[in-house]
Amino acid sequence: MRGLATVLPGAPDRLSALRHGHRITRIGTLNRMDVALLVLLLLVVGAIGFAVYAASKASTRRSAAALSDAKADARRLIERLGGQVFALTGTDEASTQALADASERYTAASSQIEQADTARQAELAKESAVEGLYYIRAARTAMGMDPGPELETLSGQRSAGAVTEDRRVEFEGRQIEASPTPSQRTPNYYPGGRVAGRPVPAGWYSEPWWKPALVAGAWGVGSALLFSSLFSGMAGVGYGEGFQDGMAAGQDGGYDGGDAGGGWDSGGDFGGDFGDFGGF
Secondary structure (H helix, E strand, O other): OHHHHHHOOOHHHHHHHHHOOOOOOOOOOOOHHHHHHHHHHHHHHHHHHHHHHHHHHHHHHHHHHHHHHHHHHHHHHHHHHHHHHHHOOOOOHHHHHHHHHHHHHHHHHHHHHHHOOOHHHHHHHHHHHHHHHHHHHHHHHHOOOOOOOOOOOEOOHHHHEEOOOOEEEEEOOEEEEEEOOOOOOOOEEEOOEEEOOEEEOEEEEOOOOOHHHHHHOOOOOOHHHHHHHHHOOOOOEHHHOOHHHHHHHHHOOOOOOOOOOOOEOOOOOOOOOHHHHOOO
């Protein structure tokens, strides 16, 4: 026994423990159940990690596909708008001004689509193009041409309505006129929508009196009087159907994104092929 204790390190301690009836246990050794639980835990963590990774990749693919589709849709309209801008030449003040406005929207839409990194940004470019096409329709109408197919509805356009009769009012020492048709007295077209929170009906006007509010995002003092005198009692405008609410909202200086650069009603689809209208 003494020889065995000499050969094996730690043997004296073990032999002493055995003599006194103590049980020897290896410290740090996992039993089979502990190992199984550890393996199961690792598998669960790995499965969760893989699921998160797969979901992230799928979301990235969906976002990329949505952006690609939105860009293609916007470019389709931008190209049509550009074709009309470069093909048409105004024959009077009304058509010339409408084409100038269409050209501005074409420039804006082209810049927006080049910088678009999300589907929403591409949609904004499309909105600018749709509005530009409204100005194209106005220019063609002013020149006695077929205006082409109907377009998607712009944001706020339906609630704003349209001018249905000739009106002329005195405002701050000048004459402001509105008409449903273009003329030498009303060469400035607006497709309709909300500007700085207020609905401006579609129609032809003697001057673009809405542009300062469009740029500043708020209406000036006295604008409520202009709205009231120019549109009060006119059939076809939204004055009695929330128009005054829109005026009140405009008093707060809030800017509604659905103004001249605004959106469209996603429920409609851009119908028709411009090829039936001399390339329009």
